[in-house]
Amino acid sequence: FLEEHGLEYAVTVEDLQIHKEMDFIVKSYPRLVSAVKIGHSFENRLMYVLKFSTGKGRRRPAIWLNAGIHAREWIAPATAIWTARKIACDYGRDLVITSILKKMDIFLLPVANPDGYVYTHTHNRLWRKTRSVNPGSPCIGTDPNRNWNSHFGGAGTSRDPCSDMYHGPRPHSEVEVKLVADFIADHGNFKCFIDLHSYSQLVMYPYGYTTMRAGDADELDTVAQNAANAMASLSGTQYRVGSVGSAIYTSSGNSVDWAYDNGIKYAFIFELRDTGFYAFTLPADQIIPTAQETWLGLKTIMEHVQNS
């Protein structure tokens, strides 16, 4: 049919519901929110960032909120898209977010690994990595939280393409990582990088490649503890706090070590709900409660950044 009608055979990739909601938020708040499309994934899906900005000027101090780098951690993109609408709705109403946006821009990437995210909906709910091809191996994908150009290939990573911790053939080999890293480096004025994962209920800061304390560890620990306290204030959910290396395990090439090494002092990773009962398959009725408590933690950090 397509041949005889001369139509191009369009390679359709499943659209993400979340991208449709992002379009809707851009349309609903055109003066505050814009779509920044930083490129495409390995399987040619949009890498779609929302920019929240009240001012002109391309290089206002900025905050990067990242989610969904690991495909199976569905609560992270869900929390991120709820947060997108919360920022838009509360600007002009909530004193803290209004004052933050007066001086800073916020960039939000709800699905940082779109190929993996779709794959968890269509083939394997517990998929973690990207979906890139590994030449010479039957195994697909690289762990995008081991692929950043920071102590690449060090502790807590694997060189085996079949491993869930495979660091990839080289730093930023994954286009999904490269696009974010290049965007942040080119912008050059990011003050804060927050990466949403699940599960374990943790608020962590660098370093992950070592248990050695980062230069700013004392300040970051205080900020993280304040965030955890704010999150617990809503319905008592307990978040532990610490450096990645000490709170869980050493793992090199992760996003916050890269951000911190590239001058973004306020670099945090959140491990959202729960502590293992449902694990990655957190029931949908916990999405909004998780997003609401996480928002209190995010505001705590962003307020500190704005005043620093």
Ligand SMILES: O=C(O)[C@H](Cc1ccccc1)CC(O)(O)C[N+](=O)[O-]
């Ligand atoms: O292994 C990971 O990348 C995170 C732990 C982590 C978090 C921050 C920096 C380095 C590692 C754990 C998780 O979110 O991926 C959950 N999991 O183990 O699947």
Ligand SMILES: [Zn+2]
């Ligand atoms: Zn993760």
